[in-house]
Amino acid sequence: AQSVTQLDSQVPVFEEAPVELRCNYSSSVSVYLFWYVQYPNQGLQLLLKYLSGSTLVKGINGFEAEFNKSQTSFHLRKPSVHISDTAEYFCAFSGGYNKLIFGAGTRLAVHP
Amino acid sequence: EAQVTQNPRYLITVTGKKLTVTCSQNMNHEYMSWYRQDPGLGLRQIYYSMNVEVTDKGDVPEGYKVSRKEKRNFPLILESPSPNQTSLYFCASGQGVRGYTFGSGTRLTVV
Numbered sequence: 001a002q003s004v005t006q007l008d009s010q011v012p013v014f015e016e017a018p019v020e021l022r023c024n025y026s027s028s029v030s031v032y033l034f035w036y037v038q039y040p041n042q043g044l045q046l047l048l049k050y051l052s053g054s055t056l057v058k059g060i061n062g063f064e065a066e067f068n069k070s071q072t073s074f075h076l077r078k079p080s081v082h083i084s085d086t087a088e089y090f091c092a093f094s095g096g097y098n099k100l101i102f103g104a105g106t107r108l109a110v111h112p
Numbered sequence: 113e114a115q116v117t118q119n120p121r122y123l124i125t126v127t128g129k130k131l132t133v134t135c136s137q138n139m140n141h142e143y144m145s146w147y148r149q150d151p152g153l154g155l156r157q158i159y160y161s162m163n164v165e166v167t168d169k170g171d172v173p174e175g176y177k178v179s180r181k182e183k184r185n186f187p188l189i190l191e192s193p194s195p196n197q198t199s200l201y202f203c204a205s206g207q208g209v210r211g212y213t214f215g216s217g218t219r220l221t222v223v
Contacts, residue, residue: 004154006154009152034211036214042216042217043116043202043214043215043216043217044155044202044204044212044214045214046211046212046213049211090154090155092155099145099157099160099170100155100157100212102147102154102155102156103154104152104153104154105154
């Protein structure tokens, strides 16, 4: 079965520290991978996506993610976080046109 | 501005009283979808539509209906809401597998 696992439900971190949010997927077909961010009381905004090509993908707000096919992972990283990065982050993949399959989400809390 | 518009943003209703949540997009996307978001479960797909008059069930369709009479609109209908449908709902539209644009969400409470 196709699924997405976000390994941490909550990640607390201090401002200006680096952060990694982990995501693993399970699929027997080629996938397209996405990270979305949800700020409080808002909808989901696309951070970055991997469709093909370079396995290191850069997104908005200084985030990047690396696709690792052998480990079926797509971890999200930022070298220095800000208070404004406090939000919930969702990893998702699509094995076809019809749906995005989402992970349960990781709540990132950035503390001063 | 390209956007997906959902209404209402907040809704409190009573068990069994039919309601409709509207969704409209201005990007001429063929594909639209409804999701519900629950704590610890992420987003789960309710229904999707590949084009006008073409709809299909997602992972959690029970208790919901949809229609797609026009390309821009994709309303979600709860004929007889129950408390277990209390959730945060998102409409999305997209183009291929390149990602979706999401609405701002509708927080529904059924008492």
